[in-house]
Amino acid sequence: MTDISSNMRQDKAFRAQRTERPILRLAALSKRFGGTQALSDVDLQVAPGEIHALIGPNGSGKSTLIKILAGYHHAEPGARAELDGEPFDLGHATTSRHDRLRFVHQELGLVGELSAIDNLALSHGFARTALGNIDWPQMSRRTTALVERFGVDIDVRRPLAKATPVQRTVVAIAAALQGWEGVRGVLVLDEPTAVLPPGEVARLFDIVREIRDSGAGVLYVSHRMDEIFALADRVTVIRGGRRIATRPVAELTPRSLAELMAGEETHTPTDTDHRPAPSTGSTPSVLQIRGLRAGPLRGVDLDLGRGERLGITGLVGSGHEIVPYAVCGAHTGPVSGRLRLPGRSERWTEARDADTLGLPMVPADRAVEGVIGDFSVGENLTLPLLRRLRAKVGRLHRRRESALVDDWIRRVGVRTAGPGARITTLSGGNQQKVVMARCLAQHPPVLALCEPTAGVDIATRLQLYDLIERQAAEGMGVIVCSSDTQDLLALCTRVLVVRDGRIAREISGRDITERALVHAMEGTE
Amino acid sequence: MTATPTRAVQRPPSAAQRPAPFLRGAPVRRVAAALSFRNIGAVYVWLVIVVLFSVWAPDTFPTTITVKQVLNGNAVAGLVALSVVPPLAARVFDLSVAYTMSLTSVLTARFLVSAGLGPGVAVALAMTAALLVGVVNGIVVVVLRVDSFIATLATGALVQSLITMVTDDSSITGVQLLAKPFSSIAQLDAGGITLPVLYLLLAALTIWFLLEHTATGRRLYATGFNPDAARLQGVRTDRLRFVTLVASALLSGFAGVVFASSVGSGSPTAGTPYLLSAYAAAFVGATQLRAGRFNAWGTVLAVLLLGTGITGLGLATSAQWAASLFTGSVLIVALVLTGGRLTLPAALRRRRGSHSRVGSEAASEGDALSAVDKETAE
Numbered sequence: 001m002t003d004i005s006s007n008m009r010q011d012k013a014f015r016a017q018r019t020e021r022p023i024l025r026l027a028a029l030s031k032r033f034g035g036t037q038a039l040s041d042v043d044l045q046v047a048p049g050e051i052h053a054l055i056g057p058n059g060s061g062k063s064t065l066i067k068i069l070a071g072y073h074h075a076e077p078g079a080r081a082e083l084d085g086e087p088f089d090l091g092h093a094t095t096s097r098h099d100r101l102r103f104v105h106q107e108l109g110l111v112g113e114l115s116a117i118d119n120l121a122l123s124h125g126f127a128r129t130a131l132g133n134i135d136w137p138q139m140s141r142r143t144t145a146l147v148e149r150f151g152v153d154i155d156v157r158r159p160l161a162k163a164t165p166v167q168r169t170v171v172a173i174a175a176a177l178q179g180w181e182g183v184r185g186v187l188v189l190d191e192p193t194a195v196l197p198p199g200e201v202a203r204l205f206d207i208v209r210e211i212r213d214s215g216a217g218v219l220y221v222s223h224r225m226d227e228i229f230a231l232a233d234r235v236t237v238i239r240g241g242r243r244i245a246t247r248p249v250a251e252l253t254p255r256s257l258a259e260l261m262a263g264e265e266t267h268t269p270t271d272t273d274h275r276p277a278p279s280t281g282s283t284p285s286v287l288q289i290r291g292l293r294a295g296p297l298r299g300v301d302l303d304l305g306r307g308e309r310l311g312i313t314g315l316v317g318s319g320h321e322i323v324p325y326a327v328c329g330a331h332t333g334p335v336s337g338r339l340r341l342p343g344r345s346e347r348w349t350e351a352r353d354a355d356t357l358g359l360p361m362v363p364a365d366r367a368v369e370g371v372i373g374d375f376s377v378g379e380n381l382t383l384p385l386l387r388r389l390r391a392k393v394g395r396l397h398r399r400r401e402s403a404l405v406d407d408w409i410r411r412v413g414v415r416t417a418g419p420g421a422r423i424t425t426l427s428g429g430n431q432q433k434v435v436m437a438r439c440l441a442q443h444p445p446v447l448a449l450c451e452p453t454a455g456v457d458i459a460t461r462l463q464l465y466d467l468i469e470r471q472a473a474e475g476m477g478v479i480v481c482s483s484d485t486q487d488l489l490a491l492c493t494r495v496l497v498v499r500d501g502r503i504a505r506e507i508s509g510r511d512i513t514e515r516a517l518v519h520a521m522e523g524t525e
Numbered sequence: 526m527t528a529t530p531t532r533a534v535q536r537p538p539s540a541a542q543r544p545a546p547f548l549r550g551a552p553v554r555r556v557a558a559a560l561s562f563r564n565i566g567a568v569y570v571w572l573v574i575v576v577l578f579s580v581w582a583p584d585t586f587p588t589t590i591t592v593k594q595v596l597n598g599n600a601v602a603g604l605v606a607l608s609v610v611p612p613l614a615a616r617v618f619d620l621s622v623a624y625t626m627s628l629t630s631v632l633t634a635r636f637l638v639s640a641g642l643g644p645g646v647a648v649a650l651a652m653t654a655a656l657l658v659g660v661v662n663g664i665v666v667v668v669l670r671v672d673s674f675i676a677t678l679a680t681g682a683l684v685q686s687l688i689t690m691v692t693d694d695s696s697i698t699g700v701q702l703l704a705k706p707f708s709s710i711a712q713l714d715a716g717g718i719t720l721p722v723l724y725l726l727l728a729a730l731t732i733w734f735l736l737e738h739t740a741t742g743r744r745l746y747a748t749g750f751n752p753d754a755a756r757l758q759g760v761r762t763d764r765l766r767f768v769t770l771v772a773s774a775l776l777s778g779f780a781g782v783v784f785a786s787s788v789g790s791g792s793p794t795a796g797t798p799y800l801l802s803a804y805a806a807a808f809v810g811a812t813q814l815r816a817g818r819f820n821a822w823g824t825v826l827a828v829l830l831l832g833t834g835i836t837g838l839g840l841a842t843s844a845q846w847a848a849s850l851f852t853g854s855v856l857i858v859a860l861v862l863t864g865g866r867l868t869l870p871a872a873l874r875r876r877r878g879s880h881s882r883v884g885s886e887a888a889s890e891g892d893a894l895s896a897v898d899k900e901t902a903e
Contacts (some may be wrong), residue, residue: 368751368754369753372755373749379743
């Protein structure tokens with residue numbers, strides 16, 4: 001901090017025009033993936049002593065931008081980048097840039113089996129004694145000093161897997177800030193609150209503010225508007241790979257920011273016309289669950305009506321995300337309770353035999369549990385339907401298979417080069433349509449969806465909503481298990497909020513609001 | 526949420542946007558694709574090898590004797606190679622196949638020579654032993670959940686101890702092994718082509734049909750590519766993996782019987798040299814025809830390629846070391862050409878996004894691609 005006076009002069013200049021001397025300047029940043037444009041001509045400037053938020057819906061190009069900055073992707077030629085006035089090359093992780101641009105990625109990039117000491121040493125090496133072995137006392141002191149700054153108490157020798165989420169986040173930030181003191185630079189935080197329980201978010205914000213107040217620039221990536229208003233000084237909105245606007249947060253209201261994010265002449269999801277009137281409750285049940293216990297779930301009862309779109313939500317770890325897995329018999333681990341499908345049979349089935357009911361599910365993690373990446377669109381679609389396609393001597397009836405695939409591709413509107421194209425050449429949203437189609441093709445009485453719109457852009461999201469609504473209108477019962485309130489607001493006629501393994505609250509019809517959901521999840525009603 | 530996507534929702538897909546039907550391209554393009562180097566590169570390499578050796582050893586190589594030698598001499602290797610294809614399709618390594626092969630060869634010989642049993646009974650008993658090896662493999666890998674690579678190495682050691690018990694580490698020979706009904710298993714021929722070539726064709730045909738034309742085959746590949754996703758779609762991955770291990774033990778066991786019949790003795794090390802070549806052929810084969818998938822005809826093609834090269838080297842030079850050099854080189858080149866993709870589990874492959882094709886790169890880029898999807902929607 002030798003150039004405090006020059007800093008102050010610059011600060012004055014910034015107040016006049018904030019972007020005059022940015023610490024990070026990106027111009028004409030574009031990126032194509034194959035024949036498709038992920039980012040086009042994006043400009044971004046981060047001033048020193050500023051928390052600059054980068055906000056945009058899923059699929060807007062936020063992550064691509066960060067990955068280019070981090071040197072993971074190469075930008076298209078023509079992009080310019082300057083750090084504190086010095087140009088640098090986008091596409092190579094040069095050392096000078098590494099010193100000043102620091103990243104805390106969403107997954108934190110930590111090794112859970114290792115301690116805080118080890119994790120910090122991964123990027124900066126170990127202190128050695130004269131003999132060349134690791135100087136553990138010094139390492140311990142060094143690490144403790146780095147972490148203590150943030151007022152979080154951590155046993156630096158314990159494996160991080162045993163630490164709390166906020167402790168891990170702090171270690172990730174400490175690791176990113178190692179050796180950074182006094183250097184004018186930018187800290188990039190990519191959705192750091194995604195893994196934090198709500199109570200801990202405020203502490204993270206204090207830490208981020210402290211970093212800003214030391215004169216660094218902070219680029220804060222998020223898709224949560226409340227965080228922007230709580231934390232950021234300026235915000236850049238990107239949508240569809242383009243920069244839509246950069247505004248001081250003070251000039252914005254949640255509504256005007258929502259309009260920037262969603263595009264003009266739109267409504268916020270709260271007053272969407274997708275949400276139906278509350279159900280009358282007189283419809284017959286298609287699924288009944290009694291006393292479901294699995295993982296953190298401690299006895300869940302629910303009745304799903306014909307054509308009902310039932311939301312299940314809760315905070316991470318509440319157990320809500322287990323319900324669909326248990327219903328479909330896909331939960332690994334002990335399960336107890338009973339369930340039955342009244343439309344099909346009056347018999348109760350033990351929950352541990354739920355797989356015999358054969359209810360399909362759209363799993364939460366598409367890449368890991370949903371699609372088979374090496375399979376084509378068609379092969380992915382027909383995987384659970386193969387029994388239906390059997391000809392003589394167990395042969396697969398290829399003609400019937402391709403007819404089935406063509407039919408469903410058309411019905412759900414999958415955009416693909418063809419049924420033989422690899423599923424991974426499709427966008428997330430279109431992959432999700434394929435996953436959805438293969439569930440629907442089984443004509444189930446109940447469909448369980450987990451995070452149905454994760455990594456899906458807004459246009460496809462609306463198409464998926466539409467598809468789900470049409471299916472429900474035909475009498476299918478739909479369980480929407482989601483931590484994305486937009487899904488619940490847009491889709492559900494009734495929402496069950498799970499807290500500590502029990503259904504804490506049931507909200508239906510017009511009472512389903514973002515506010516009500518959040519309060520019910522956190523138990524702050 | 527925006528005006529544009531709403532329009533996209535309402536617009537029904539027009540005829541022009543409708544995707545092309547399954548594998549129904551223009552015939553010319555299909556033929557061109559089928560004959561491309563990407564698809565059947567091994568055939569072109571094989572042709573080059575044939576021309577090369579015909580020039581190098583013009584008197585000995587381009588003869589019908591060589592053709593017969595390559596076919597007859599590699600039938601057993603082909604059987605062993607095919608035996609590892611179904612497990613590999615389900616991403617299970619069965620490294621015990623070589624030991625199973627030795628086991629059936631010495632057991633058949635033992636039953637025929639010392640126990641004085643008839644050939645039918647001897648072969649049946651030996652095959653039962655192979656079945657048992659397969660079941661043990663299945664129990665250790667599937668039920669006890671030991672990684673197949675190390676588990677089958679361990680069961681292979683157990684089988685080897687059994688072999689030593691039976692043979693005292695020396696080959697079993699006897700006139701019964703050379704007598705007519707048993708020796709016919711491998712030595713009966715039509716126009717110089719022996720029966721094992723027919724077995725190879727039958728085995729390849731069966732595995733090809735199983736993997737590519739049945740639901741079971743599709744499920745096997747699904748198990749190999751992404752067991753979690755497959756399980757969620759009702760594929761019984763454990764049962765499939767168990768069955769592939771039994772199948773590989775049976776087929777390699779049969780190869781052992783054929784081997785005993787063709788050389789007229791039961792050798793405790795009969796299978797050992799076939800292990801590397803079997804995996805080499807299976808992996809090279811996976812780069813052919815159905816790129817990225819272990820398949821029957823690709824494997825047969827690879828066996829012939831390797832067999833031709835080794836036979837040619839044997840005729841052109843007298844260097845003993847050339848055969849292994851050739852096998853190793855072909856394996857490395859083939860795997861490099863496919864970017865080493867085959868050996869990596871799916872989870873690792875995703876992290877290498879930036880190195881692989883645009884498609885798989887995009888897969889790891891849900892964010893970026895969704896943006897792209899939106900672009901196309903507009």
